[in-house]
Structures are given as C-alpha cells and as structure tokens.
Amino acid sequence: MELFLQQVFNGIMFGSTYAIVALGLTLVMGILNIPNFAHGHLYMLGGYVTFFFINNIGLGYWPALLLSVIVLGLVGMAMERIVYRPLKDAPHINAFIAAIGALLFLESLALVVWGPQGLRINNPYPQIYNVMGITIGLQRLLVIIGTAILILMLHLFLKKTLMGTTIEAVAQNREGAMLNGINVNRVSGITFFISSATAAVAASFLSPIFMLSPAMGAILGMKAFIIVILGGMGSIPGAILGGYILGLIEALGGGYISAEYKDVFAFGALIIILSIKPTGIFGKKEG
Numbered sequence: 001m002e003l004f005l006q007q008v009f010n011g012i013m014f015g016s017t018y019a020i021v022a023l024g025l026t027l028v029m030g031i032l033n034i035p036n037f038a039h040g041h042l043y044m045l046g047g048y049v050t051f052f053f054i055n056n057i058g059l060g061y062w063p064a065l066l067l068s069v070i071v072l073g074l075v076g077m078a079m080e081r082i083v084y085r086p087l088k089d090a091p092h093i094n095a096f097i098a099a100i101g102a103l104l105f106l107e108s109l110a111l112v113v114w115g116p117q118g119l120r121i122n123n124p125y126p127q128i129y130n131v132m133g134i135t136i137g138l139q140r141l142l143v144i145i146g147t148a149i150l151i152l153m154l155h156l157f158l159k160k161t162l163m164g165t166t167i168e169a170v171a172q173n174r175e176g177a178m179l180n181g182i183n184v185n186r187v188s189g190i191t192f193f194i195s196s197a198t199a200a201v202a203a204s205f206l207s208p209i210f211m212l213s214p215a216m217g218a219i220l221g222m223k224a225f226i227i228v229i230l231g232g233m234g235s236i237p238g239a240i241l242g243g244y245i246l247g248l249i250e251a252l253g254g255g256y257i258s259a260e261y262k263d264v265f266a267f268g269a270l271i272i273i274l275s276i277k278p279t280g281i282f283g284k285k286e287g
Contacts, residue, residue, distance in 0.1 A: 002133035007255035008248065013140045015247025016147035020202040021220060022227035022239040023154065024195035030171035030234045031191045034084065034095045038103035039199060040221020042079075044214065045106055046072045046200030047207040048114055051121050061124040065204040069197045076196025077189045085185060103217070110214035118211035125208075143205045150201060151240060154194075158236075167191055171234065219263065226270050232280030241281060245269065 025039045049071050053064035083102050087095045125138035158164035170177045170187045178184050210216075227246055231238020249269050254262035273281070 003255060004252075005132065005134050007251045009134055009136065009140075010255075011248035011251030012244065013143050013247070014250060015244035016144050017202050017206050017243075018220075018223060018227055018246050019240045019243030020147055020150060020198050022224045022231070022243050023151070023236060024198040025224045026228055026231075026234060026236055026239040027167070027171075027191050028195045029228065031167065031174075031188050034092065035099070035225065036084075036195075037096070037099040037221065038079065038106060039195070039224060040217035040219070041103045041106040042072060042076060042196045042217070043199040043203045043220055044110060044212070044217030045075065045203075046196075047121075047203035047212045047216070048110055048119075049200065050204040050207055051114075051119055051212060054121055061121075061208075065201070068200045068204055072200035073193035073197040076192040079196075080189050080192035085188065103221070107214050107217065114212075114214070116214065118213050120211050121207045123208040137209070139205075139208050143209075146201070146205055150198065154198070163187075163190065223263075223266055226266050230270060230273055230280055232282035235280070235282035238280055238282035 021039065021043055025036060028034075028036045028039070046068050050064050050068040053059045053067050054061065057064075059067070079102060083098050084095060087098055123139050125142060127138040129136045129138070158168060166177075166182055166187055167190070169180075170182060170184055174184060177187075223246060227242035228239055230245065231240070231242035246266055246269060249265045250262040253265040
C-alpha cells in the first residue's frame, strides 16, 4: 500500500509538470492551429535561464524564477513574430519545417552556451517529510501546489478578463474575431508569451529535482503532444487531465513493472485511449 501511495504522489508530481507544459502548448495550438514543436525546448531553455540567474547572477530562487518567466515569455513572443507570423498564409508544411528549425536552434544554443554536461540548480527546499510511510520532498510538493495555483490563475485570466475572453474568441473563430476588430496578431503574441512563460515555470519547479540537459526538451515536447491528443485537440481541461493521467501511468508502471520502460507507457496509453475515443477525452467530432 505504501508503494502504491508513493507512486501516486510521484505520478501527481510528474502529472503537474506535464499539465503545465501541455496547457501552454494547447493555448498556442488553439490560436494558430499549428503544433509548436519547439515548445519542449522552450521548457528546456526556461530551466537554463533560471540556472543562469541563480548560479551566474547570484539571485535567489524566486526572483530567478520570475525573471525566467519574463525572459521566456519574450522569447515566445519573438518566436511568434519571426518564425510563425510570416507563415500564417503559407501551407502548413512550411510552419512544421520552421518549428523544427526553431527547436534545433534552441537546442544548439543551449549546447553552445552551457555545454552538453548535465547541470542542476541547488534545491532551495531540500526538506523531506515522511507521512503515512510516503516520502514527500518539499520541492516536489511545491511542484504540485504551484501547478494548482497556476492553473487556477490561468483559468481566472481566461474567464474573467477582457484579454482572456479575446484569446478564447480568436481560438474559436479567428476570421470572425478579425471582422469584429480584434487585433489577431497582438493576441497571438500574447498567447505565445503566456505559453512560453508557463513552460518556464514548469522547468523552474523541476530543475532543482532533475538535471538540466540540452536534449531534455525533446522527450517532454513529445509527451506534451501526446497529452494534447489524449485530452482532445484544443481542450484546456483535456490538457490538464491528460497530464495527470500520463503522470500516474508512468509512475505506477515504473513502480510496478519497470522504470526503464516508463516512457513506453505514454505511447501505450495514447493507443488504448484513442482506440476507444479517437477524438480524445474531451475532443468533439467535427460536424
């Protein structure tokens, strides 16, 4: 029983990270209808930027996290302006190729600046507690609580603010929003800012626990797409639920079967769920 509860806690922690990253990816896909293959590498860059502010500038953990969020948000806006906006009227394959070029650029940038060796941020909250036989690290608990707060804040932003309502309007009908005088380019830039900022938050939360590496964004980016498909393309609740489902599947599979194959479980879950519901958990059939 203790093993089960421990793996559930670990699964919720991993699922929290997946949910944040997939949530940002879902926002971008809803606005541009183009998968941002570089999203996982923005996550990677967010971790390195936080590392830079802590280890090179000497800032504390929370100021470094805040600055990383701002920097990655601006990087996301620049990516939208330079990479995606010029291709909005081009065939979709052009945007796919540009996105792959962007992720290769970000990974090469990290290799040049920080090198191939693994780096780690000093854990600001190394305390470990034992509750009912479950080992709970304070930093891991921070990931779970921070994710819940971030999801709530994003929900309130989308539902209770004018800009959030505008973003949802563009996601539902881009042409209709333009006809009603909404500056779609401005909305796209802001959406990329939010999306990249959430990736930076996820990386900053997890970097004190796991090593940083230039290639770390590739597997997480792939999992983010799996989560988006599992939850239903463009569904924000689906992205959140899909993230936690994937985290629990990996943790329980790794704990009871083999940790070496935990990444395989993600693809297995994708096949099983899509065979039952091809549109994803919250996806709707096009009518």
